[in-house]
Amino acid sequence: MIIVLSVSVGILLIFQFAFILIRVNYFWKDHQSDLPSDLPFVSVLIAARNEEIQLPMLLESLEKLEYPDEKITFLFANDQSTDKTEKLLEDWCGKKSNRKFITISDSEIRKYHPNGKANALAILGDFAKGDFLFFTDADCEVNPAWIKTGIAAFGPKIGLVIGITQVSGTDFFGRFQTLDWLNTLGLVKVASDLGLRTTGLGNNMVIEKSAYLQSGGFKNLPASLTEDLEISKSIANAGYKISHQINPGMLTKTKQEDSIKSLLQQRKRWFSGVITLPFFWLILLSLQFFYLPAVMILVVHNVAFGLGVFLMKTLLQGVFLREVSTRAGMKLKWNYLIGFDFYFFLINALTILYYFWPSKIRWKSRDYS
DSSP states (O other), X not given: OHHHHHHHHHHHHHHHHHHHHHHHHHSOOOOOOOOOSSOOOEEEEEEESSOTTXXXXXXXXXXXXXXXXXXXXXXXXXXXXXXSHHHHHHHXXXXXXXXXXXXXXXXXXXXXXXSHHHHHHHHHHTTOOSSEEEEOOTTEEOOTTHHHHHHHTOOTTEEEEEOEEEEEOOSHHHHHHHXXXXXXXXXXXXXXXXXXXXXXXXXXXXXXXXXXXHHTGGGGOOSOSOHHHHHHHHHHHTTOEEEEOOSGGGEEEEEOOOSXXXXXXXXXXHHHHHTTSOHHHHHHHHHHHHHHHHHHHHHHHOHHHHHHHHHHHHHHHHHHHHHHHHHHTOOOOGGGGGGHHHHHHHHHHHHHHHHHSSOOXXXXXXXXX
16 A cells, blocks of 8 residues: 555656646746836835845845836835844935835834734835835845836736745755755746646735735735735735746845754744645645655665656656746756755655744744744
């Protein structure tokens, strides 16, 4: 019975990636249209808490955006930072009139949401006058074409567009994170192109203003630590479509998690949202998780067959990641692919254990139950 299940998991994963490759190569949707001659007004909303190290890189990338100053406003929420974040924002926003920052006061904590980031974005939403609202994180860097590419990705009834984010892995640990993010977002892209419900991406997404207002925005989200997933649900429930645009213009870069502890804290928070996903996503993620134990059982039972399944799946997944990374304008370290399944299983096994461990989630120097 165990052998049959193991064979089934291995074969299903091979067929999954074969199907995905067909979708990527022949049915890829490039949501790119011509920009209007009169460029729309946009707002960029960013919540920041204790980001003095990474924030300068974001601000530098925002200055390189290829969009007229008179058509864009930058809105920052300093969420009670205890480092130099407020000073950095004050200096940067003071240079031009289209830049504004507010500091969340003690009385505004949990005003709309127990999640600090969602609460800060809900407050910023009252200041956003743009036809399109762009969201990224204070520890990211955006592409100069980010605004134009994001606007051009909208079509009829599309309310939210998510981009592609690359983890800037600088070491062994970080490069596996790069592959992990690319693999996940590649699967989200295929699901999105199929019309299946997916998620938002808090560090790289655009929401059309009327869709934001009709959905209730961040103010009306349920209590959750995955506000990007919840806003995507809200916008979909309001009758809008969600699309995923992967190309160099929509590429955002973010830093890696530098320790197992910080990575597990991040994953524990994400896992609280994963368990609320539609059933087909849970099946897909379960297949990914149980693949390595299944293939190891096959190797023990029949070395040639087990290794054949492992190599075939690794090859198909590698081609898939190459296709997605090429379309995103990313460069990868391919020699890490052979060990990716071991990393994936270990991190997700630890995440599941850590999720059920009776401890609070620590995020941005705050503890959440």
